[in-house]
Amino acid sequence: MKVYINGKFYDKDEAKVSVFDHGFLYGDGIFEGIRLYSGNVFRLPMHIDRLFKSARAICLDMPWSKQEVMDAVCASCRENKLTDGYIRLVVSRGKGALGLSPLTCSDPQLVIIADQIQLYPDELYTNGLKAITVPTRRNSHAALPPMVKSLNYLNNILAKIEAQNLGYSECLLLNQEGNVAECSGDNVFIVSEGVVYTPPTSAGNLSGMTRRAVMELAEKEGFKMVERDFTRYDVWTADECFLTGTAAKIIPLVELDKRPIGTGKPGEITKKLIAAFNKIVSVEGVKI
Numbered sequence: 001m002k003v004y005i006n007g008k009f010y011d012k013d014e015a016k017v018s019v020f021d022h023g024f025l026y027g028d029g030i031f032e033g034i035r036l037y038s039g040n041v042f043r044l045p046m047h048i049d050r051l052f053k054s055a056r057a058i059c060l061d062m063p064w065s066k067q068e069v070m071d072a073v074c075a076s077c078r079e080n081k082l083t084d085g086y087i088r089l090v091v092s093r094g095k096g097a098l099g100l101s102p103l104t105c106s107d108p109q110l111v112i113i114a115d116q117i118q119l120y121p122d123e124l125y126t127n128g129l130k131a132i133t134v135p136t137r138r139n140s141h142a143a144l145p146p147m148v149k150s151l152n153y154l155n156n157i158l159a160k161i162e163a164q165n166l167g168y169s170e171c172l173l174l175n176q177e178g179n180v181a182e183c184s185g186d187n188v189f190i191v192s193e194g195v196v197y198t199p200p201t202s203a204g205n206l207s208g209m210t211r212r213a214v215m216e217l218a219e220k221e222g223f224k225m226v227e228r229d230f231t232r233y234d235v236w237t238a239d240e241c242f243l244t245g246t247a248a249k250i251i252p253l254v255e256l257d258k259r260p261i262g263t264g265k266p267g268e269i270t271k272k273l274i275a276a277f278n279k280i281v282s283v284e285g286v287k288i
């Protein structure tokens with residue numbers, strides 16, 4: 001495997017950034033996770049836009065143009081002879097003195113890892129996933145804005161640990177108001193009486209690329225799609241529920257907090273959206 005760092009490719013074991021990089025010292029940086037399907041990078045310009053917005057939000061001046069970053073993503077796929085895979089972009093603040101100030105940092109690092117990812121076993125795509133609501137609340141917009149894909153994912157990791165301690169691989173996070181925000185690394189959707197709902201980004205979820213694609217597909221497939229705040233009660237009593245993410249794609253959620261959702265099996269609308277999503281990913285995207 002070859003890893004891209006600031007314009008050069010390195011062997012996996014030689015791909016290194018400094019321990020004085022504030023990305024390592026303070027989690028000061030941002031990232032993106034992008035998917036390559038059949039030689040097409042899914043929604044690459046939108047991912048790069050989100051990366052640049054994350055950079056702007058944390059006052060990180062990107063010394064590269066969007067086109068340069070997109071070219072580097074495609075080059076990384078070609079260099080690793082991938083046609084399907086997962087591309088992880090990391091931008092760290094760069095080397096600096098000890099102390100929080102980013103003003104001591106120079107030379108931000110752009111790292112691109114092009115590899116494979118499987119978050120959940122195949123069986124869970126057929127039978128559905130079970131999750132539990134955890135006590136850790138999603139970061140508030142008033143603290144670390146949840147829209148920033150920052151290198152500090154401890155909020156989500158603590159939630160994941162709580163779920164794993166209880167024997168679950170996935171969890172639901174609520175926001176400070178007690179409304180549903182998202183799962184540890186996936187957006188959440190419910191279906192009730194034929195209508196598809198997902199929380200607005202004001203609820204504290206990431207503006208997911210898969211979320212956006214699914215919202216568009218739901219409308220194309222003729223379902224009413226509504227962005228609205230909802231609570232755990234709405235999930236417990238929904239007909240269907242599913243999670244979306246670049247790594248997970250669309251995965252049915254069939255149980256929350258020991259309550260089966262709907263029939264306790266993946267729902268029909270969920271299955272339709274999975275089929276529709278699988279159709280667009282292999283044709284939509286930037287050719288490497």
Ligand code: PXG
Nearest residue numbers: 033185186187206208209210211244245246
């Ligand atoms: N919520 C959060 C907090 C995320 O980080 C999503 C939702 C789904 O968004 P997309 O754009 O992927 O549809 C994410 C996605 C990784 C990794 O290792 C990436 C994510 C989550 C967990 C791990 O690259 N991001």
